[in-house]
Amino acid sequence: MIDRTDRHVAGERLAETVALLRIAGKVALLGGWTIQLPNRLLTWSDETCAIHDLPAGYTPTFDEGIGYYPAEYRAEVLRHVEACERAGTSYDFELPKNTATGRRIWVRSIGEAVRDADGRIVGLQGAFQDITIRRQAEEALRESEAEFRALAESMPQMVWMARDDGWNTYFNQRWVDYTGLSLEDSYGRGWNTPFHPDDRQCAADAWQQAIASGDYSVECRLRAADGSYRWWLIRGLPLRDRDGHTVKWIGTCTDIDDLKQAQEAALRSEGRQRALAxxxxxxxxxxxxxxxxxxxxxxxxxxxxxxxxxxxxxxxxxxxxxxxxxxxxxxxxxxxxxxxxxxxxxxxxxxxxxxxxxxxxxxxxxxxxxxxxxxxxxxxxxxxxxxxxxxxxxxxxITERRRAQDAIRMQAHMLDQIGQAVIATDTEGRVTYANRFAGELYGWAPADILGRVITDVTTPQATLNQGLEIMALLQRGEMWSGEFLVQTHQGRVFPAHVTDSPFLDERGRLIGIVGISTDITARKQAEDEARQKDMLIRLAGRLTHIGGWAIDLPGDRVFWSDEVFDILDYPRGSPPPLADALSL
Structure with missing residues (x-):
């Protein structure tokens, strides 16, 4: 028999836990839940109800709560819950759910056992977190990386990518074909291997200068797979975050050996030139x-x-x-x-x-x-x-150029099957191809857009100068990717994620430009709403002098909001250990 006093204490602890979860839901946009055993009585916080598109105070049954998971995931969820009920095994997983209105979301679910004074499991408690926006951002990032790799592999130059410290993380196939090195041997510091011994110090000095100036440019000899050396122009530019910190470097290697040989030949023939003036x-x-x-x-x-x-x-x-x-x-x-x-x-x-x-x-x-x-x-x-x-x-x-143009048309046909706008232009920015989705996104019939200057078609007056700068960058053979305001034929302006890449022939000459754009209006609105909610929560905390706190029980770690520091007259920074915090 379970002592009623123990039941009463356990009930009070459970009530305190529910209150804590409500506070956490308001501060961190998390929803709390509890399950009382043995009858599996399920309780959801108001934030959990909101996540599931249900009114505040709604109390679902246990089976109803499981039913919001798609059928193919319910057995997996039940295994986690039953293991927690039986052995106290905590869980933390991410799965899709369907809300009461049929909306598809992604939710992180965390659960742990609640024990009485004798250590018996009397219930479960946990939290839900709507991670839909994060999962969509991760998927968008994967798609962006896939687009970059597809474009990089189609370029006639050697393309590389490195961390901010110079540790190489990517080479396209042309690097492998020329150097004969495997990708595994090229990653990290392995990319130094093909450099001519006399040029390695020059390349290292150029890298140190690039860290300070933000532009990596050096002419070096690289060893081919057959042991011969050719001259290459190696260029690189940093990719920076919003704070201006370098995240990674992206660059190309362009074969300039013919130019170098011509320059050296010209120097050697200087004497003969005087005689044959x-x-x-x-x-x-x-x-x-x-x-x-x-x-x-x-x-x-x-x-x-x-x-x-x-x-x-x-x-x-x-x-x-x-x-x-x-x-x-x-x-x-x-x-x-x-x-x-x-x-x-x-x-x-x-x-x-x-x-x-x-x-x-x-x-x-x-x-x-x-x-x-x-x-x-x-x-x-x-x-x-x-x-x-x-x-x-x-x-x-122009054999390679014609082949590249055919490849562009083939790639554009393939991209016509996906939900992204693909527009190709000549070297002057005149549209030579637009896929079906580009017409839908920008409000043009694909046939009507051909021959027009791309900045006249997609760029509003507010970002025209930036559009011209991007076009100049592409005409120099460099790539550009980022968020950019565009407009439809009807004049509607909206944000888009744009990736523009030059197409070069085997000698590094520009023969065309391809741009891929995606409407990110919904994502930007979601980001703005999230920032506004966070600002309102922080403002409410300051106005009402309510502070939030949480305790990580397995690690006895304490987390305080800024308001708790102010209320307790405790210097802002790291909260005290759990035992000291409880004594305040």
Missing amino acids: AELETERARLIAAQAVASVGSWETDLVSLAAVWSAETHRIFEAAPEQFPATHAGFLQLVHPEDRADVDEAFSRSLDQGSSGAIEHRLLMSDGRIKFVEERWQVVRNEQGEPACAIGTCQD
Whole structure:
């Protein structure tokens, strides 16, 4: 038999516990509950009722309380409760629940046994916490990380990520392909391994300077999987939290070996340049004309004899060795894909008749059957009599760009199936693609948005300058992600989470921009409501001189609100130990 006095004491303790849970619910937005044994009489605090969309004071049955969990989780919940009833095993788990109105929420459930003076379990007590917003934020973070990794893996550069102390946590596949190192060997400080021994100190000094300046930039040689070294431009920028503290670093490695070799070759040939000043002056005029169009392979065609002069880069693009291929206009046409020859010849002839510049994209048919895409641009130069004398132009291998554009379209098609707005633009910000959800989010028909400047379509006047700054950043080949105010075609302004990434070809040249945006209006409203509730609770505590406290029984730790410190004239900071607190 259980002594009635013990029952009375246990009942008082249980009542005190219920009161404590009510206070905790008001201060920490937690809901308390108790279960009296052996009849499993369930009691919910008003905050617990509110979490379940029920009126204050509502008292559900035990089975009804379990019934708010989805059917597939009820057996698991009962196992926790029964273990606590039987052996006093505490529990702490997170599961979804359905409220009385059918709303789906996530709840953290904590429970422990209540014992009488003889140590017998006479009930259970615990708390619910609505963690829906936290779970949604975690899911949004996972989606954002997945988007970043998808974009990073699609970039032609090596992409890396590191902690604020330089400890590397991510490399894309291009790093693995180039260095031959596994991801496991690259993480941490392993990324230093491929650096040329003579460049390691320079890289370390640049990192220390970056910590102070917020910009990591260094040119170093990195060892390839075959043991050779190439020059790379390594850039990195910090990702900061709201307080301006660096959370992590994100950066890229761009191959600049060809540029370095050209610079070194130019230095070595300085003596020869002086001796060939007259010839170089003529070549300078050619290069200036070619660079006005594009700085890739150059060529010049005499319009009388149709003989041509090709640069080494042009020979490389056409895979025609100078000693085996006589550069003539007719020979050039033989390398053009048969289906494109008429169009190429017509474009060249038309520019000669008009005495103007010309441009065309066409295919090359290689001897092994491969197809290349090139872009030709040229300018007709007149002699002193005003007659067309020669054509000076450039050719650029755009095979990788065309493949990247196809990849962009494929990725955009895939992203068209998800509930996020995807918009692709050219290098000037003109829209080249918008998925279905982008039309729905911004109030545009996808066909109507094409060709428009992205800042005219999605950016309100209030954030136009920021939008232009972001576009400039992307045009420099850098990525941007964050919260940004956007607007619909009808003029409605709303907050969105935007991730913009440049698409570069294998030589690091910008060929397009892709942006992914998500409406975060609901999330921002929830955050604002949470901040307002917290402010009101703190203000109510100061106005009514009510302080909140809690005791962590397993650890005998005491937690006081600021008001309790003031009420007890105790210096703010850490509360005293439990025994000292009880003696105050």
